[in-house]
C-alpha cells in the first residue's frame with residue numbers, strides 16, 4: 001500500500017476522533033502559533049493537517065491566508081465539511097509534501113506528526129527544500145515530532161524520532177531553532193506519547209540579503 005492509499009484508507013474507515021493523534025484542542029500548537037502571530041506573522045500553512053481541529057482555531061486569529069495541505073483528500077474533506085461556510089476561507093491543498101514544487105509563500109509553517117514519517121534522507125531533503133521555498137525570511141516553522149524517547153511507530157508506520165538539536169540539524173542552516181519543549185500527548189485510548197515541539201525562525205538566505213542591499 002502506498003502512502004496516499006494508507007492515509008486515504010485510514011480517513012475513510014476510521015472515526016477521526018478515535019485516531020491516536022486526535023486532539024480536541026491543539027493547545028501547544030496554538031500557543032506557538034499565537035506567539036508567531038504576535039511577532040507579526042499573517043499567514044499559515046498546516047502541512048499534513050488532515051482533519052485536525054487546528055484550522056478551526058487558526059481561523060479565529062484573523063490571518064490573511066490559511067492553507068491546509070495533506071496527501072489524503074478525504075482527511076481534508078472531513079475538516080472542510082466540519083467547518084461548513086468557514087471552510088471557504090481555507091486553501092485546501094491535496095499534495096505529498098515531499099513531491100509538490102510550490103505551495104505559495106507563508107509566514108508560518110506548521111507540522112504536527114508528519115515530518116517524523118519521512119525515513120529517507122532524500123525525502124527529508126525535499127521536505128526542507130519546500131519549507132525553505134515556502135516560509136518567508138523572518139517567518140516561523142512550528143514542528144512537533146515524536147521525541148527521541150517517543151513511540152517507534154505512528155499509524156502502523158515506522159517513524160524517526162527527534163530531540164530538538166537533531167531536528168534543527170535536519171532543518172539545516174536556513175532555520176534557526178528558537179525554542180523547544182517536550183509534550184506528552186494522551187491518545188483517545190489513554191496511551192501516553194512523548195512529543196518534542198520546536199519553533200524555528202526562517203533566516204534570510206545569503207542571496208536574498210545580497211539582493212536587498
Ligand SMILES: C[S@@+](CC[C@H](N)C(=O)[O-])C[C@H]1O[C@@H](n2cnc3c(N)ncnc32)[C@H](O)[C@@H]1O
Nearest residue numbers: 007021048049050052070071072096097112113
Ligand atoms: C499523524 S497524522 C497528523 C495529522 C495532523 N497534523 C494532526 O496533528 O492532527 C499525519 C497526517 O499527515 C498526512 N501525511 C502523511 N505523509 C504525508 C506527506 N508525505 N505529505 C502530506 N501529508 C502527509 C496524513 O495524511 C495525515 O493526515
